[in-house]
Amino acid sequence: MNKNCHDREPGQRAVRVWCDGCYDMVHYGHSNQLRQARAMGDYLIAGVHTDEEISQHKGPPVFTQEERYKMVKAIKWVDEIVPGAPYVTTLETLDKYNCDFCVHGNDITLTVDGKDTYEEVKKAGRYRECQRTQGVSTTDLVGRMLLMTKAHHSMEVTLDYQQHRDNLSKDAGGRSPWTGVSQFLQTSQKIMQFASGKEPAPGDTIIYVAGAFDLFHILPIDPRPFQTPFIPYVIVGLHFDQEVNHYKGKNYPIMNIHERTLSVLACRYVAEVVIGAPYSVSADLLDHFKVDLVCHGKTDVLPDRDGADPYAEPKQRGIFQMVDSGNNLTTDDIVKRIIKNRLEYEARNQKKEAKELAVLEAQRRKELKEGQEH
Known part of the structure; x- marks a missing residue:
């Protein structure tokens, strides 16, 4: 305030x-x-x-x-x-x-x-x-998806992407500080700003939902589909980047674990996030968080590395539930939209950065002129 x-x-x-x-x-x-x-x-x-x-x-x-x-x-x-x-x-x-x-x-x-x-x-x-949040923009995320055919998280990808952005900037006459690429640096303060800090109240139903949660489109985690008469306390388990890449392949996830953590915490329905949650929902995890219900969407559940069902434990306890969010949109669908219109989005990004650079140059000239007058 x-x-x-x-x-x-x-x-x-x-x-x-x-x-x-x-x-x-x-x-x-x-x-x-x-x-x-x-x-x-x-x-x-x-x-x-x-x-x-x-x-x-x-x-x-x-x-x-x-x-x-x-x-x-x-x-x-x-x-x-x-x-x-x-x-x-x-x-x-x-x-x-x-x-x-x-x-x-x-x-x-x-x-x-x-x-x-x-x-x-x-x-x-x-x-x-x-203050604008450094290290992310829609332009940046679109650029990441335009490289989905490359090997995941390799130095070649990083250099290729940087070269791609540098080429756009050279055509525009420089680099825009607002659409340029930079690495997001996570801090404990930023997590605290986004987190609710609320503990579950007596009688709350503690619900656990795990996944990549890559990009914000798969949220909100709306509590209405959960069949429970009590107020849901939703805990989201976020898988590490390497884990997501193992079961998704290509250049997934689009957003790294730090970025996905803040995106999920920003959702009004999420109470807590487990950063780097295990792919298989273990008995230790269920007991530690006193989970009443484990939910998964209508997407396919892939087996763990050893071939085991990642939801075997909650199923055995009778606390597993499939939930239909009513949203069929997936990260793959969003990537396909970008790839399908690749040239159009590349042109959009280049045009946007060119306009920003033109304004910056005009501001620089104005400041220089004012300085000379004084």
Whole structure:
């Protein structure tokens, strides 16, 4: 909360915050922006742009607008979403939803003709800025998926990807700090910021769900499909990168274990995460977390390295349940969307970075001119 929120007198109106975006391929960077925005007020409204507007200003989105609405709604810091929010943020929009100000990261968002989408609200003093999360962007994730045919996690892949991004940057005249590739560095503080820290209450049903949870699309882990009369306390077991690669192959996972940890913790339905959970659900794990129910989606369950059923123990205890989330979208499906339209997405990424570099150059010239005048 900001100072105004803490010092507000009884009966004083709550501070309402607006935060809009494409939220395409929702990742922990989006979640971190929304977390910071929520901390600036009491009620956070997330405006999500339509496919049509995104295609006009940036290029084709990877996810459909309906998919993106669901994903943003699942982020724990969002109080309300506005589907079909205008791409250019205006005072009219803020007033319509009774928002005091809007929040955006310290990068730039441009229209198709290169104008700042927040120009109007900035001039009116109703704009706040938060820190952009370094090391991830939708552009970066798309780039990773364009290399799915390469060997997994090898130095060749890293160099090939870096060369690919360098080539795009050379064509654009440099490197953009917002779409360039950088390694995400996990910290204990960041995990604490994302974690709920809540212990299970007496009577809660402790549910364990394990998997790769690669990309945010497989969330939310909505508790409604779980057949239990009690409040579910959901624990997610995340498999290490090497384990995921063993049973998925190719260049999976797209996101590493550190990135996937934050993505899962950002989901409002997740209470706890086991980082590097064993592939087979063991008796020790079930006993340690006092698990009441183990769930798995409708995707195929592959045997462990020794050929054993990874869910043999919970099945023997009678606490295993298959759950239909109602969502048939898989990571493979998303990768296929990218590969199918490879040239279109590469062109989109290159165009985006070129516009960012043009703005940076204009800012540099302006600062240089101002310095000379003084």
